[in-house]
Amino acid sequence: VTVHLVGAGPGDPDLLTVRAARLLAAADVVVHDRLAALATALARPGAELVDVGKAPGGRAVPQDAIDGLLVDLGRSGREVVRLKGGDPFLFGRGGEEALALARAGVPFTVVPGVTSAFAAPAAAGIPVTHRGLSAAVTVVTGHRAGDGATDWDAVARLGGTVVVLMGVATRGAIADRLVAAGMDPATPVAAVRWGTRPDQEVLRCRLDELGAAPVEAPSAIVVGAVAALDLGALAPLAAARG
């Protein structure tokens, strides 16, 4: 096996999996996104680092170019780690990369990671499910909020927690849609930026304040009763390093 599609977790390199850390330590090449940048510190000294992430305001490397790069690197016989923020199969386009490798006959493995969708809220003291408050959680992308792929009325009616990833730019429109579909305008919201990292920022507001709130990308936006919780106030994740 030469190509590993690896989840880098939510940001703190301590939250990589044991397997991910081992593969990084043995890698010849690491192809990474912006959100996985911190974890490249765990790569073998001398490993080639290829940044295919989108810089703020910059241009992203097209997905088919990344697919082609992975196929080429895989055929070169080098040990390749494709390092993706969070989990490779949750909005990570890992499925597309896996398909491209499979079609090219390049062997690969998939290494699940800790998803930011749940870990960023956790780092802010928010459990995405909690007895009596939420018995379901929906993770949606805000990236294509208007294209009809997501039935926001159904999201609003579901009655559980909603986590929006890549939704900073569209947060106002999403909030409007959810309120129009019947969600309480006073529903608690928490936006967690750089969750689990030392520079983590948490902003809390009501759903009808989300559009005007100063939320910056990348943030995980949590909508629902659990967003009012702060179980971690006594014990931020950083304390675990002590």
Place this chain on the structure above:
Amino acid sequence: VTVHLVGAGPGDPDLLTVRAARLLAAADVVVHDRLAALATALARPGAELVDVGKAPGGRAVPQDAIDGLLVDLGRSGREVVRLKGGDPFLFGRGGEEALALARAGVPFTVVPGVTSAFAAPAAAGIPVTHRGLSAAVTVVTGHRAGDGATDWDAVARLGGTVVVLMGVATRGAIADRLVAAGMDPATPVAAVRWGTRPDQEVLRCRLDELGAAPVEAPSAIVVGAVAALDLGALAPLAAARG
């Protein structure tokens, strides 16, 4: 800090986080569930292991007894790892344990884990989101499928992937509800038992066949177009060990 609420990941101990492995290696006491049993192999030799999991057909330790045990252990000054299958804040009742510790004034940390809800499908070659097939994923518990906490009509209408945890016993009723709410009876379903473990089993069927299909607990049940994919056929996770 004396108590750590730690996610053990989906089953394969190689998918623990680096921090979880380190905390286990230093633990005096490990309080674990059945689903986290394999990971106790990483505990410090000599560490006390306390199994509070529910054996098949057996009785579970009541949650308030677990809460009380964690508070008592935390006050004893020993290094306590509360090891929970998957992620502690996704149907792990980690929120309740965190609250109990906070109320008792016992310092604690939360260590997110790789959730079975996404990793079990991944281990079966199924990405929970995939371009053109699914732009959202909802994780629900089947444990209290009939108590009204979840709006199954909304789940059916959402148009994304649905992952049901703890839903083996209620799978027939859930499938009926989803079909009644308009979901295509031919919607692909995959039930992944012991996902990521060597004894992993994958059963695939149509939604209207789920009730009669021989699914055994514990399984993650994936409903949606992505459940027909098998991206991992060429490269099971076990291959990564090679």
